[in-house]
Amino acid sequence: MNHSGTTPTATATNIDGVALSAQLRQDVTRRTLALKARGITPGLAVLLVGDNPASQVYVRNKVKACADSGLHSVLERYDADMTEAALLARIDALNRDPCIHGILVQLPVPAHIDANKVIEAISPAKDVDGFHIASAGALMVGQPGFWPCTPYGCMKMLESIGYELRGKHAVVIGRSNIVGKPMALMLLQNNATVTLCHSATSNLKAMTLQADVIVAAVGKRNVLTADMVKPGAVVIDVGMNRDPQGKLCGDVDYAGVREVASYITPVPGGVGPMTITMLLVNTLESAERSA
Ligand code: NAP
16 A cells, blocks of 8 residues: 555545554553553543533543553542632642552533643643643653643554655644644654644645645534545544534545545544543553653
8 A cells, every 4th residue: 555645546545543542452451461560550530520421421431441451540520610729639639649640630621610720730740631731842842741642643543554754744734732733743743744724724725735644633524625635645534523414523524535545534433542542551651650
């Protein structure tokens, strides 16, 4: 299969996030067992404030993934009226708890709590979501630190197909702090030439048509259609949306773009499963560093 991003292929090959996750989780399980043999069990604390239904599903999935790979996890649920001070005090205690190597506060938090304050309260050594300003700074300057799980998962997907980013043009659509911006920095660190697009980009198609790699992280269906993709490009779809029938779909017109791209990530079964996997990887790495 062509990795150069220049030769058109008939139908794109799927990058299967479920299969890649399973492979990476086997490695997590193996390394977790090795740590346990030394008396250390990697531990993740997941804090949920309020009863947002989507958040409840996300935290359950994270806790289950920990159990499946042999990591210890605690799920702490708090009422929506929990004070900011109480949440910060709880984070402070977890920062000092030697059994906990990763701390994650499920976002969004209720409006009376300052999410930035909460993120900054987590010790950078336990910031397995990679949202702390110290983690962002470390990524910015190329120092070791925790990478945000979703773009980190996208990098693993590119790695899984042996894609050489050096000298390639990568276009990222979306500039959020948790996906788009860190994605652009990771691609840059791997020697791609990066264009970061957003809602004020005046001619998105002119940008994407130049791209060897496109990462769509917008949250809108059909932001990327076949006419916007150079033949042979690799397309990573981070978006999670619902189509008019209520079915989960990404930002990319999958049916059209797969006829033009060389590789594509499906939704569901693409980036989604990778995000939780990279959370396990970060938590394990935190435990390994503490050992
Ligand atoms: P976000 O914070 O809402 O950011 C969306 C970005 O898209 C913004 O930078 C925005 O530009 C840009 N944008 C909006 N409309 C655009 C347009 N027409 N053309 C180009 N850019 C446009 O969203 P997010 O948190 O990054 O998430 C993006 C998507 O990924 C969502 O569907 C989310 O559910 C999904 N997601 C999936 C996972 C996963 O595990 N699979 C994880 C995280 C997020 P401005 O900055 O100018 O407003």
